[in-house]
Amino acid sequence: MQSLTSYITYLARYPLAILAIILTVVLVWQSLRSLLNRFKQHTTPAHGFFLMSQTAVAGDFVESYSLFHTTAIGSSRSSDIRLNSKSIARRHALIYLHDGKWFVRPADSNVNLYVNDRKVNNPRRIKNQDLIRMGDRTMVFVDERDSAELSGYEFEGSIADWQYDKIVEQPLRTGFSWLLVSLFFLIGYIAVFLIIPSDFGRLRIIYLLLLGFFFVFAQIYYYVLPLTFENFDRAIYTAFIFIAALGLIIQARFAFVDRIKPLDWSNAEFIRYIRNDFIVQAGVAIIGLAILPIVILIVQRTRFLEKIYYASLILTPLLYLATLILGRGAAEWGASLWITLPGGISLQLTEFAKITYLIVLANFFKIRPPLKTQLLFAGWAGFNFILIMLLPDLGSMMILLPVTLIVFSVMTSEYLKTAGILVGGTLIFFVAYKLLSYVQNRLYGWLTLWTETNAYNEQIIFGLQAIGRGGIFGRGLGVGNPRSIPLASSDMVFSVICEEMGILVGLAIILCFIITWLRGASAAAKVRDGFTSSLILALATYFFVEAAVVIAGTTGLIPLTGATLPLIAKGGSSVIAKWLMIGMLIGLCCRNEEGAYK
Amino acid sequence: MKQLMRSLKSILLLFLILSFALLAGIVVQQNKSQRLLLQSSNENKAVLHSRYSNAGTIWSADMVRLAYSKDGERQYAENSELARAMIQTVGDYTHNIGNTIEGAYQDRLIGTGRSFTQQLAFDFTGNGMVGDDIILTLNSDLTLHAQNLLGDSNGSIVIINYKTGAILCMVSTPNIYPDNVIAWTDIPESSLFNRSIAGAYAPGSTYKVVTGIAWTESEQYDPNYTMYCKGQETLLGPGSVTEDRGEDAHGEINMQTAYHVSCNHFFGDVGIKAGAELMQNTAEQFGFNKPLSLGRLVGKTGTYKAVADDQYLLSWQSIGQPIENNELTVSPLHLAMISGAIANHGIMMQPYLVKNYISPFGKNYDITKQEVFSQLNSTAGVEVIKNNLITTVEQGRAYGSYIQGYVIGGKTGTAESVNDDGELATNSLYTGFIDDPYNPYAVGIVIENGIYDTPTIAGSILAKAIELNLSN
Structure with a gap:
């Protein structure tokens, strides 16, 4: 019989899974109803x-x-x-x-x-x-x-x-969901604390302080930001805080539980390493949360995003080029996406390139652009995609292409051309398959997923085994075997969550990104300038597509790995970049009629 | 704006479809992985060691521990010879051997594969993290006896209870000690291969049991039918069946005598008379070409594809000797199932290995249900063949399996096949049964590379089964 504390943590998987699924289902239902209601009422014309x-x-x-x-x-x-x-x-x-x-x-x-x-x-x-x-x-x-x-x-x-009758906004009642998110966080927070080995001493205090700090911050924002920003979308905020809280809980579990001390390390070295590892992970989440109101303020009140269009046009390929030239990590991760700065800090510039790409995309398609402009964009995007393929970062390609296609399709309503692009994209992948051995290998691994284990599919197989072991409610925090999965804390974190917290929590993650998209679509239909509308759509779609591609990849539904689950997977640059994007999304949704025109 | 709204609606529909597909897809993948990916090669051994450190015990039917966890270590049967004899069935925690109890029932052993209500009950009584114990149908004494009988040869002995389908003994040689498998050292060739359930051998004359049933079902069947065996001369001409063992002609011969002396001419002849369609149909009633699962383990029945347009080749198939590329194989387990069906009035029971689980409360639960795997159409024919097999033991070539005081039926066989070294070698086979409601056992034996006295081996293992009184 295990200790009482670990058994309490083990039992915590029940309330965690139930809270996660209820809060997300409620929010999805409310968001969908709200969007359908908006469709019914069509949209408001520009006042004045x-x-x-x-x-x-x-x-x-x-x-x-x-x-x-x-x-x-x-x-x-x-x-x-x-x-x-x-x-x-x-x-x-x-x-x-x-x-x-x-x-x-x-x-x-x-x-x-x-x-x-x-x-x-x-x-x-x-x-x-x-x-x-x-x-x-x-x-x-x-x-x-x-x-x-x-x-x-x-x-x-x-x-x-x-x-026109002015549309009476039906603000979503997120209070219940927020209460459940708060409970989810607190239960997970306590559960992980109970399984942190007692010999880690002060690390437990650091854990309590950092996560406690995040919790308090999140609570204050939930109540204060709507007072500061009119139209502040609490549903999007609630969904992302749930995702971030889940990310912090699972990363804390990685940091403290089931760690093996290298034989040549002293205890002090080992604890210092774990401390730094966790502080970085919790730190970026707290920094991200801290900058959130600043980003919202800038986006809502200024034309900053519109003004950096030309800079983004140049910066996007430059960031990819810089990564291509200076990047490292191919041997370890399969793609050279990391740049080491003086002081040993690693940075993934490509994460920021995605933001600038979306700004350019939104600007191009803010109105129905004529063919010449569309071709201009195609040339620019094509150049970026070539750079992405050279990295090679198939994951980014699989995310940015559908986002581009969806924004193009919605903003131009040119369905034939959309179908043409879809066919073109398929052809590009066919050519890539013929030319690039790593694409062939990945496809081979995927096709043999259920029949043989090989170097190209073993990561997915081990991930699927973990998901299978997890069942509906999981095996309990700290009880799973993440060490059996390569890149468990980053690319394959979804599998670990499903193993330890159950498939219900896994499904809740997807529902969160569905909520984001639905709220984004609703806001895109509401706001009254094309750029805002287009960028909201691009950002909301980006979050959903990224999560869908990562999750579908790690569960073997599509032949892809190599991208990370927003806010949950381990990372520094990616987490900061995602908080910037969340700030942008919420800020754009906050833009009201007056704010948009002045 | 109108078009924007229209586009948004279209995208919403697409998006909802995709979202639903993704959610459903994940549930499907989880379900699929629970069935198909419980074990795979190249898993992290250290992680597996930790995962099994508190796993449940695997017991033999006579409650001998075959695998258990103690002080964070996974251990195997204390009798090292028993551990060796069981290795391809019980498996090892490193999953170096595929298709084993350790791998396929991993979730039950570590306590994750239960139903929701069961798990809930265990969780809230403090037993949720404890795995289940598994009780197998295999008997440890019988297994050790089979291991001794096989000695250094390559082969397999399988005994089943033909009334229930329970597999009582299943040994495949060569085999290996679990420590060697875990450390991956000194692995003899083919020692990880479970011949008993995955072997595919030409059945030789044991297949005459199937041919005999087909003949009794044939429109041309006459219980008094005799034909003239011409010995080393071919039945129909060059390329057709002959007595290929250098024997004299059997002369005028009926079916009973044909079983006693295992006459190729007779069974080649009646196989042709029955015809390809009936031969195929009968083989399929015996479970040939049918997928076989032993709970979560994958087994193998024989394969058979009758030659429709060539009587010469059909005559060879009828005596269990496929030539050229004709398909006819059987596994030792299937051999036992075939004679078991004869003894059980044409009913072939679904074989199984896991008897039941023991919950953390110490209760037996999830007891395996007995099911019929296949059923023969003919009952009269079955009785005819059954009597012939019994007299074959009493008066014929299977005499070695005779046990005083018991009614035993059986059929020997030899078949040539290409061995591991690529050479043509002869395998010895046996299929038989005890006709006794208190000892309803059927046996299948294959020993590779030589002519072995399989009836005597069968007699010995069946006698041991009787001695152990396994029905109780």
Whole structure:
């Protein structure tokens, strides 16, 4: 019979699994309902901005049209403003909001579009009272704020507000889920503490302090940040705090339990090593949490992300190039992704390159770009993908490609082209399979997963064995055998979680990323400028795709390994990069109408 | 904006489908890994050592410890010869041998493979982290006796209870001590291979049991049928069956005598008369070509594919000797199952190795249910063949297996096959049974590379089984 403390930890797997699955299912249900509700209500038009059409005969303004962050004008049914006239093309023009300013551009190069009688071929900024002419229709762009200011009045409401019922936001009630997250954290926190060997002495205190610090921080944020930031999305925050808490618990388990002291190390050296290992892991989580409000503040209140577009355009390939030239780790990890800085600090620049990539992606597709712009992006993205393949970092490729495709498909609605890109992507993978031996090996390992153990699939097999041993509720924290799985604390951490905490917790992780996507999609439909919408979609999709690819890879559903589970897998740069992305996502979702325009 | 909303809706649908597929996929993979990946090569030995440090005990049917954990160490039967005889069945904690109890029942031994309610009950009574004990159907004394009988030869002896399907003895030689397997030192060639359940041998004349049943089912069957055995002359012409052991012609011969002297001409002839379709059908009733699992262990039945368009080749198959690329194999376990089905009125029971588990509370649970594996269509034919096999022991070539006071039926066989050194070698086989409701045992024996007195070996092991009174 084992000690009472380890038995308590063993039994803790029941409440942990039940709490995890209940809190995530509740949040998924609420998020889905909220998104469907948003679809039902369609979307709100831009308040205080609209077009008024002028009849050709009398010159009276007879009709007003609401504007959205991207407004398609044409004769087709799918147009936001449908104009029935032979002189209007099916897709004639686009009016869109970017960086707080309104622009108009032709949707096709063959159509005639004039602003104040000057022909428009490229995006042209429009201001209050500008006359927009297309075919036989002329419309006036109205900025009610400006009009009110010129008349010496104060802007109090918009005509659009009269036309559309303002969407009554149904804020998600996350209090119950947050309570469960807090309980989950506390139970896991105590459970790991109970199994930390008593001879680790002060390390137990460090553990209590660091994780306690994280817990208190997270609690304060949950209650204070919504007071500071209007529209603060507590559902996304709750989901990520759950993920981060789970990551901290499992990494603490790795740090303290079942460690084997190298024979040539003294006790002091061993304890110092474990201490540093844990402090780094807990430290990056705390730093990430600490910078969260700063990032949200910058993203919500400033145009910083829009302004670093050109820098991102250059920085993304540069970061990949720098990694390609200076990177190390191929022998150990299969890809040269780590750069060692003076002082022995390792950095994964590619993690930050993903952020800049998404910014560029969002900027390109903030409005429906014409073919020329799309090709320009394809060239730029293609160059980056070549660099990624040279690293080789197949994992990143498998994540960024679907994200790009989804953002492209949603923001342009060009489904045929999307299908074309999908076919192209498949061809690229086919070529890569033919040319690159490591792709062939990985596929071979995957195809033989259930029939033989070989060098290309043994990691997945050992991971699957662990998942199988875990069953529904797991074997208990500290009871599993993570040492049987290569890269257990990083690439294969999902298997360890399933073995020790059960498949319910594993499923809860996926549900968390589903929550993020659903909330992101809801916000993308709500916000009123294309860039914000596009970047929210890109970030939410990125988180989901990354988690899905990693989990599907570690469970042998797809032939891939080499990527890490956001916030849970061991890492420094990746954890910080993910907290930056979370801050960006929450900040973008916080952007309200006023914030977006000023 | 309209299109954006439409695109978002489409992506939401796709996303929900993908999410559901991912969630379901993980559950499926977990389930699959619990069935197919309990053991694999190249696992971390240190981790396995720790995982088994508190694992449950594997007991023989007569409650001798075959594997157990003590002071954090996994240990095997205290009698080293028993440990050696059991190695390919019990296995080792390093999983160096595949398809064993240690590997395939790992989850039960370490206490993870139970149902939810069982686990919950154990967890909240403080026993959740203790693994189950497993009781096998194998008898330790019988196993040791079989090991002695096989000596230094390469081969296998299997005894089953044909009424229940319980495997009472299963020894495959050469075998090896567990310490050597764990340390991976001094491993004799093929010593990790479990011939008993995975061997694939040409059945030789033991297959005449199957041919005989096919013949009794044939439309041309006449209980008084006789034919003329021409000895070393071929049955139909060059390429067809002959008495290939240099024997004189048996002359006019009926089925009973044909069993006694194992006449190739007779069985080649009646096999042709039965025809390829009936031969195939009968073989499949005997479980040929049918997947066989022993609980979680994978076993092997024989394989058979009748030659439809060549009577010459069919005549060879009918005497259990495949030539050219014709398919006809049998494992020692399947040999025992075949004669067991004859003794059991045509009912072939599903063989099993795990009798039951012992919970951390000390209670027997999850007792293996007895099931029928296959059933022969003919009952009258079965009785005919059964009597022939009994007289074959009493008056024929299987006399060595005769036990005073018991009714024994059996059939010998020899077959040529390519051995491990790539040379053509003769294997000796035996299949037989005791016709006694209190001792319902069937035996299958294969000894490689030579002519061995398998009936005497069978007699000895069956006598030991009777002596041990295993039914009780």
